[in-house]
Amino acid sequence: MDDYARKIFVLDTNILLHEPLAIYSFQEHDVVIPMTVLEELDRIKDSKRDVSRDARVAIRALEDIFHDATPEQISAGIPFTHDGDHKGTVAIFADYTIKEMVHAFADKAGDNRILNGVLYLQSHYAPREVVLVTKDINMRLRAKGAGVYKVEDYRSDQLIDDVKLLSKGFQQFDGLFWDRVGECQTESRGRATVHTLPAELFEAPYLNQYLLDDGDDFAGRIDSIDGETVTVKDLGHERLMHRQAWGIHPKNVYQGMALDAMLDPDIDLVILTGPAGCGKTILAMAAALELVIEKSMYDKIIVTRNTPEIAESIGFLPGTEEEKMMPWLAAVTDTMEALHKNDVCTDGSMKYIFEKANIQFKSINFMRGRSIQNAFVLLDECQNLTASQIKTIITRCGEGTKLVCSGNLSQIDSSYLSPVTSGLTYIVERFKNFEGSANIYLNGVVRSRLAEFAEENM
Template sequence: MTEKHRKYYLLDTNILLHEPLAFLNFDEHNVIIPMVVLEELDNIKDRHKDVSREARVAIRSLENALKDATPEEILAGVPLARVQGNHQAEGRLAIYPDYQLKQTDSALNLSENDHRIIQAALELQKSKNGEKVVLVTKDINMRLKAKGAGVKCVEDYRTDQLIDDIRFLSKGFAEIEGDFWSHVGEVTSVQEGRETFHEVDQKVLPTVFRNQYVIDEEEQFAGKVVAYDGNYVRLHDIGFERMMSYRAWGIQPKNIYQAMALNALLDPTIDLVILTGPAGSGKTLLALAAALEMVIEQKLYEKIIVTRNTPEIAESIGYLPGTEEEKMAPWLAAITDSLEVLHKNDESMESSLNYIMNKANIQFKSLNFMRGRSIQNAIVILDESQNLTASQLKTIITRCGTGTKIICSGNLAQIDSYYLTAVTSGLTYIVERFKDYPGSATINLNGVVRSNLAQYAEENL
């Protein structure tokens, strides 16, 4: 591609915090980093925040790319092809001296960093003689302000986006119309101990993944995909009634979706269970009930670690009093609420909760302090994971060592982050990345079971 047809991508700070090596992901196009972005990275790198690591990595990576260049070359653009590593970047990387910008009659106040970046995009738009200049930011409000200020091309960073529409996200199960067996021609069935397996033509299930559940509308079949080879699909016939009879810590499924979730949660061969669905569908309650069952009754694991990302307004939990568990309590009220539901009929609920907390060794941890740990023989419940990026989820999943099961739950309709949408959420990313991994299962819990009021609100508000 000629230099004339290459685009210029101007990166906001949050892009490098989201992915420190993002500047290498624009193929043959040129990348420009405003000086104010370097200032913001410098301010963030020493803070006690989870993103401080990303800021340090981004600074080191930029320094590595520009270390042998002269000041004139850095302003003009340094070839990215010379940067070592696994990438296909063939454009140039430049630093834009936005400190030279002067206040104009526009509404942009250049004392604000976001406005300096937007003004830099406007100046580049003028100076590049009609060549395409794109401002890339994950801040939705900044995208709106940039367009209002006259920036012609403003985009989100989508390199880690695996789907374009949340409607195409894997649900973890296939629901067959009518009676499942009416769609099946030839079938080979085998009995292995108490379990029955069927091999059916893959035309019956054209889109298939391992550990994908298969149910039908007439409640005649409920099974799980255990293998496939392009011609045939091997199904474990679990049985509709059998799945609906599962129990975990006194909890029984209220619908087939919860039954599939319990099957995955109670299966020790599945190391990662991803639960998605609306508020009130039972994600947290099922995860906690299954965890207590496997730790206390079955003794398959030694402890339960509950964690979630703290809101951006309080990324540092240090200002709260008490131990780490006590500091995390306000953010993990959903877990304590679920514990109360599980023991509401006990003679002394408070005594029961204290006993269970000690017996199951339940620990509340902040995600911001999980980096560097190695978690062994535990169940990790990661609540509200829709607010996490792919790199943050990678941080926690890679902490899981031998004999550890992780349960990620979240509602993609309740994203609180300024920088994430349903299609760019880390939860969406891992659903797609792990949907065919033999040690994982995804269940979308259709239907609100919390109350009639909650269900009506979910459907109508």
């Protein structure tokens, strides 16, 4: 690749916080790290924010590249590798020496310096392409308005271009399913009935995908795929609707599929997506209590979630880690109250259940380095996590642990994430063909008619 074909990528701070080793994604091109980015990483690495570890990892990665380099070499760019086609470089650019061209937003001095640096590089290296890479949507808009020709998001972990293409975990057939099927091989495997069907019946089938028809008669789940044939486990629509956990029965077939997946001991990861009020949390907690207390399949329940601003504020809250976490896990305690609202003494029942099920509330910040054995783990509000953050939790799960990830992609709070770049979207697509996982989109709001109207009309 000649010099003019190589692009110059300028990375914003949020790229290195989102993916600390992002510099290695551009090895055939030239990467520029503005000095302002290093200053911001330095401030963040010593903070108590949940991204401080990512800042330290990014700094160490840069140190590994620059440790023996002279100031002149660092400015000119250090090669990533000396062999193959990867002839790109990574450099540090002293953006604070550039005369200001962008003056807007006095409280955004760091962003202004980065934009000024990009405009300088764009002019200095023309006609080579200079690309600003940032996950900040407003920064992308400001850059374009200031005259930066190329501005991009970082999408190495984006598997789909439109959230409408996200797998829902089931395929619904028009009409009756068996009207489509000619001859098929049917056999009994223990208590289960399985059918071997031609693959051409299905649209892009994958393991543990649920199958439904419009006649409310057939319900199945893909058990295996072998070239031209697909083996389907017959669940039966009526049996699916009669699944129950901790006294909770499904209110629609989507909840029935979710309960079926969570109660199946052969499925280690269940991903629940859907609108607010579709029953994600209450179904997960009901399944957890059923499996821990009634069936003794797991030793404890661990509930964790992303905690915005927790690093700054958790220290000022009184009590233990569990007590500090309670404001962020109110949805779970609300769910527990709903599950035991008809008990003679709701508070007494909840205290007993919390002790009996060994329910623990944990912050994601304190999950690193752990190995969780024989536990039912509920990771709530996944839509606000990056793929690397969710990976941190999944890789904590040891032998005999089941993980349920839930979230609503229309309620993303992070300014750096969108529905297609959310870690929740990433794991739905990445684990689609893993035999130990299932994903269900819970269609329909069952919380109340008020919630249903709001979801459909607001």
